[in-house]
C-alpha cells in the first residue's frame with residue numbers, strides 16, 4: 528500500500544503537536560513532508576499532501592476543498608514571540624517605504640495588511656527571504672519574520688520598532704489569534720473516512736504526549752535551534768496548540784476582517800472533518816491543565 532503523505536511545518540512551533548509522533552507513535556502508513564507553511568499551503572492545494580498544518584488564511588481561501596481537524600492549531604492569546612513585524616519607524620508612519628515580508632508566510636502577511644489599514648501605514652510590501660536582518664536589501668525599512676528565524680536572529684538589536692503580531696491582534700480584538708490550522712482535503716475524507724478519524728486520534732494522542740513532556744519538547748527544540756532552555760520554555764508557554772471556542776472566535780473574526788477589507792473574496796465559516804465529541808481521544812482534554820503548549 529502506498530503511504531499517505533501528510534505535512535509538518537519546519538518550525539519548532541509544531542513540536543508539541545508532533546511530540547508523540549516524533550517519539551515512536553508514527554504509523555508505517557504515513558509519510559511526513561516537512562516544509563515552511565507557504566510550501567505546505569501549496570502542496571495541500573495541489574494534493575501532494577492530503578493533510579497538513581497550513582496558514583489559517585490558506586484554509587479560508589480553500590474552504591471549498593478543505594476541512595479542519597478539530598481542536599488543533601498554532602495560536603496565541605497575546606504575545607506569540609515568533610511572528611514579528613520589525614520597522615525603522617512606527618507602522619503608521621510607513622508611507623511608500625519598502626517592507627519585506629517572508630515568503631514562507633500567508634496568514635501573518637494578511638494580518639499585517641489588516642493592522643496597516645487600521646493604523647494608516649502605507650508601505651510597499653514585497654515578498655522575499657527574511658531569515659536574518661542581513662537578508663534585507665539596502666533601503667528596506669521594515670520586515671515581517673516568522674517561525675524559528677523570528678526567535679533566532681537579533682531583530683530587536685537592528686530595528687527600533689518590534690511589533691509582536693499576536694499582541695497587536697489581542698490589543699485590537701481581545702481575542703486569541705490563530706496562525707495555523709490542521710486541514711485535510713475533502714476528496715480524501717470522502718475516499719477514506721475511517722483514516723480521517725485515525726489521523727485525528729493520532730494527532731490528539733501525539734499532542735497529549737507533548738503536553739505531558741515539557742522537558743522533552745524543550746530538549747528537542749534546544750537540539751534543533753541552540754536556543755536556551757529558558758527562552759524555549761518562555762516560547763512554549765506563550766504558544767496555544769488547541770482550537771477551542773475562543774480560538775474559533777478569533778479565527779472567525781480574522782476571516783470577517785479579511786472579507787471586509789477585500790482580502791478574501793467570500794465569507795468563510797470554519798467547518799470540521801470530524802466531530803471532536805464523538806472521538807475516543809475526547810477524554811484527554813479534561814486532563815489537559817491549560818490550552819497552552821505548556822501550563823503556565
Ligand SMILES: C=C(O[C@@H]1C=C(C(=O)O)C=C[C@H]1O)C(=O)O
Pocket residue numbers: 536538540564565581582583601602607609610631632633634635636673674675706707
Ligand atoms: C506562530 C507562527 O505561526 C505561523 C505563521 C504562519 C503564517 O503566517 O502563514 C503559518 C504557520 C505558522 O507557523 C510562527 O511561524 O511562529
